[in-house]
Amino acid sequence: MFQEEKLINDPIHGYMTFKKWAVEFIDTEEFQRLRDIKQLGASYYVFPGACHNRFEHSLGTAHLAYTLTKKLYEQEGISKQDKDLECVTLAALCHDLGHGPFSHVFDHEVIPELGKVLNHGKIKWKHEDASEMMLDHLYESPKPPSIELGTDDLDFIKALIRGDQKKSDRSPYLFDIVSNSRNSIDVDKFDYLARDCYYLGRKSLFDSSRLMKFAYVKDDQIMYYHKECVNIYEMFHTRYFLHKRIYNHRVTRAINFMIRDALVKANSKYHFEEIIKDPELYIKLNDSILYEIEYSNQTELEDSRKIVKRIRQRKLYKFVNECLIPKNRKGITKENLNECKIANYGKNLKEEDIIVDWQDLNYAKGENNPVEAVKFYKKNYKKKLEVIKLEPDEIRYLFLNSMKKKLFAYMHVIQKRSTQFMRLLKNLQKH
Incomplete structure (x- = not known):
C-alpha cells in the first residue's frame, strides 16, 4: 500500500x-x-x-x-x-x-x-x-x-x-x-x-x-x-x-x-x-x-x-585579464581586439582564439534596487498591521551607493591559446 x-x-x-x-x-x-x-x-x-x-x-x-x-x-x-x-x-x-x-x-x-x-x-x-x-x-x-x-x-x-x-x-x-x-x-x-x-x-x-x-x-x-x-x-x-x-x-x-x-x-x-x-x-x-x-x-x-x-x-582555456568598462562602452568586441592587434601584441593570435565574456553583476533586478519593490508592514499602537513604505534612505542604506550610477560589465578575455596581451586590454579601456 x-x-x-x-x-x-x-x-x-x-x-x-x-x-x-x-x-x-x-x-x-x-x-x-x-x-x-x-x-x-x-x-x-x-x-x-x-x-x-x-x-x-x-x-x-x-x-x-x-x-x-x-x-x-x-x-x-x-x-x-x-x-x-x-x-x-x-x-x-x-x-x-x-x-x-x-x-x-x-x-x-x-x-x-x-x-x-x-x-x-x-x-x-x-x-x-x-x-x-x-x-x-x-x-x-x-x-x-x-x-x-x-x-x-x-x-x-x-x-x-x-x-x-x-x-x-x-x-x-x-x-x-x-x-x-x-x-x-x-x-x-x-x-x-x-x-x-x-x-x-x-x-x-x-x-x-x-x-x-x-x-x-x-x-x-x-x-x-x-x-x-x-x-x-x-x-x-x-x-x-x-x-x-x-x-x-x-x-x-x-x-x-x-x-x-x-x-x-x-x-x-x-x-x-x-x-x-x-x-x-x-x-x-x-x-x-x-x-x-x-x-x-x-x-x-x-x-x-x-x-x-x-x-x-x-x-x-587561459584567462587573460578582466577590466571594468562602463556600459556606454560596451561596443568592445572580438573584432575590436583584432583591429587593435595583434600586430604588436601577438602576431599569431586569431579572432577565433578569443572569447569576450561580458558579465553584468547586479542585485537580481538590473540597475534597480529590488527592495524598492517590496512592501512592508508594522504593528501600530493598537497592535494592528499597518502597511508602510520605507523611506528611500532606509531602503538604500545597505545598497551600494554606486550601483545605479556605475554598473560595470566584467570583460573576461579567455584565449584558446596561451598568448598574453594584457597591454592590449589596457589600450582598449582608454578608447
Whole structure:
C-alpha cells in the first residue's frame, strides 16, 4: 500500500514531508533525470564540494513552497484552495525539469552559440520552455500521477514556473512564492542560496525561515515585517557574492566555454536544436553526455573529444585579464581586439582564439534596487498591521551607493591559446 506521506532527510531543511501526490511526481523518469544534472554546472570542476544536483534543489524548493503557502493559509481573509496549494507545490517541484546538461551552461551558452553556428539567428529557448514540455510529457504518459489536474491547473502551474501572473486568474499573491517577478524574493532563491553556500563551504547570514515566518498577504501580494529589511538585504548580498566569486569564477567560465564548444562541435551527431523540442529525446539528455563523447570512437566527435580530454587533463582555456568598462562602452568586441592587434601584441593570435565574456553583476533586478519593490508592514499602537513604505534612505542604506550610477560589465578575455596581451586590454579601456 502506498504511504500517504514520505519523509526525506535533507542537509539543508532537515526532514521534509511530501504528500502522496507529490511523491508520484518525484518518482517519474522526468524528475529522476535531475539526479544527473549538476546544480552549479562546471563549478564542480573548480569547487569539488559543489556536487549537488537539480534533484535535491527541486525537492527543497517544493518543501519551502508548501511550507510558506500553508503558513499564509493560516491568515484570515485570503483565498485558500487545496488545489492551489497542490499547484504551487508542484510548480516548485517541476520548475527545473527543463534544465539541460550542466544546468545554465546549456541554455545560456550552448543554445545561443548553436543559433549563430547554424545561422538560425537567436534561438528563442529557455529551460522554462523545456520545463513546460517535460511537465506535459510527464502528465501524458501511460501512467500519469493520480492527482487530478485540469487544463486550467496545468496552465496555472506553468504560469507559476514563469512567474507570469497575466496568464492566470488565480490569487495574485501565489505568484510571489515560486518565481517572483515583482521583487525576486521567492522560495527558489531561498533554497539555492542556502544549498549552494552549504556545499561550497561558505557562510550566509540570510535566514529564510525567519523571513517566511514574518510573511503576510495584503493587497494581493506578500509583504514582510519592516525589521526584516536587513534580512532581505542579506539575501541579495549572498546572491551577489555567489555570482561574483563562484558562478562567474574565471576558471568556471573557461570550462563553461569548453563544454559549450564541445557540445556545439558535436551537434552534427546530436542535433540539439531538435532535441529541445522532443521530450522523448530530451529526457535522455544530462551531464553524462560528456562521458559519451569522451569514450566514443566516432570520427564526427573527434574535435569534441579533444576538448573534453583537455578538461579532464586541466589543459583549460587561459584567462587573460578582466577590466571594468562602463556600459556606454560596451561596443568592445572580438573584432575590436583584432583591429587593435595583434600586430604588436601577438602576431599569431586569431579572432577565433578569443572569447569576450561580458558579465553584468547586479542585485537580481538590473540597475534597480529590488527592495524598492517590496512592501512592508508594522504593528501600530493598537497592535494592528499597518502597511508602510520605507523611506528611500532606509531602503538604500545597505545598497551600494554606486550601483545605479556605475554598473560595470566584467570583460573576461579567455584565449584558446596561451598568448598574453594584457597591454592590449589596457589600450582598449582608454578608447
